[in-house]
Amino acid sequence: MKVFLIGGFGNYISQVLPFYGNKNVEFVVCRKSIFLFGMWTIHTNKLEKLLLEHLSVIGHTVYEDYEFSFFHKLFFSCSRLLKANIFGFCWVSNLNNVDVKFLSGNVAGYFQRKCDYYPANMLKLKSNLENFFNVKKVNTYNTIHIRLGDMNSIKSSVYRNVYVNVLCRNTSKTYIVTNDKNRAESLLHFSNDLLFGNCVDAVEDFSCLFNSNLIAVANSTxxxxxxxxxxxxxxxxxxxxxxxxxKSSFVFGDELMSRYSLLLDKDIEFYEPE
Known part of the structure; x- marks a missing residue:
């Protein structure tokens, strides 16, 4: 079975987890859209490539230069619209309605809805990622992730209250991971104890988040x-x-974030500005 990986690193994790470690599953990197309609910006950078290398190491076959034909796009588009398997091409929107053991052919989906297949593989992937990123010690910095897209769609003041909450409890410098350093600096102009991530190197930024003691997360996989x-x-x-x-269905809604945090022995605070 071929599973088509769409989007960036966070999306890759969502798509890989249900099939992680199943040697019969091959992963296909989508460097261009697999749909005739509803295009998706598709890319790979150094961080995605590291994950693909890891998948190869543990026994998955990974295709990075897969040739897409017009018929690939047609069949995936039809499957997505008709919610059916079209000549072995299947777009899956909700894995909870599908037993992954019986999937075959060519499969794609964002897989970011509630999924019972995540917990079974989370601890295994977590352990492997710790080795993969050569984790030696926990970073004592608190880290804030500021994503440009959130600033466009949500009032900056809402997130700013969260940042203030983190900065006020911190006794040392705070590490900022962002793809918009200028906006982040303007939001946090009241604090001088800030360190900024690479802002270009996704590997460094993810490693910083991965190794932090406290993270204020964005609306971001x-x-x-x-x-x-x-x-x-x-x-x-x-x-x-x-x-x-x-919140009841999205992978990172309140209910499931709480469930996964308990599974992984973490504390979580949901902040709700007045």
Whole structure:
């Protein structure tokens, strides 16, 4: 069975976890859209490549230069629209309605809804990632992830209250991981005890999040997977209602973040500004 990986690193983790360690599953990197309609920005950088290398090491076959034909796009698009298997091409929107053991052919999906297959593989992937990123000790810095997209869709003041909450409890410098350093500096102009991540190197930024003691996460699979699978003892997140997330079904909604945090022996605080 071929599983098509779509998006960036956080999405990759969501798509890999249900099949992690199953040597019969091959992973295909999508460097361009697999759909005729509803295009998705698809990319790979150094961080995604490290994950792909790891998948190869543990026995998965990984295709990075897979040739897509018009028929690939047609069949995946039809499967997505008709919610059916079309000539061996299957778009899966909800893995909880599907037994992954019986999937075959060509499979794709964002897999970011509630999924009972995640917990079974989380501890195994967490252990492997710790070795993979050569974790030696927990970073004593607190870390805040500031993502440009959140600043465009959500009032900056809402997130700013979360940042203030983190900065006020911190006795040392705070590490900022962001793809918009100028916006982050303007939001946090009241604090001088800040260190900024590379802002270009995703490996360094993810490693910083992965090795932190406390993480204030963004509405982002990138920082939320780092918080869950990394060394963080405390995770701070906005309540789902503030992010327009379906809290009962989304992978990182309140209910499931709490469930996964308990599984991974972490504390989580849901912050709700007045």
């Amino acid at each position: 990138f920082s939320r997977w780092a918080a869950l699978l990394g060394n963080a003892k405390l995770i701070i997140a906005l309540r789902s209602e503030k992010l327009s997330i379906e």
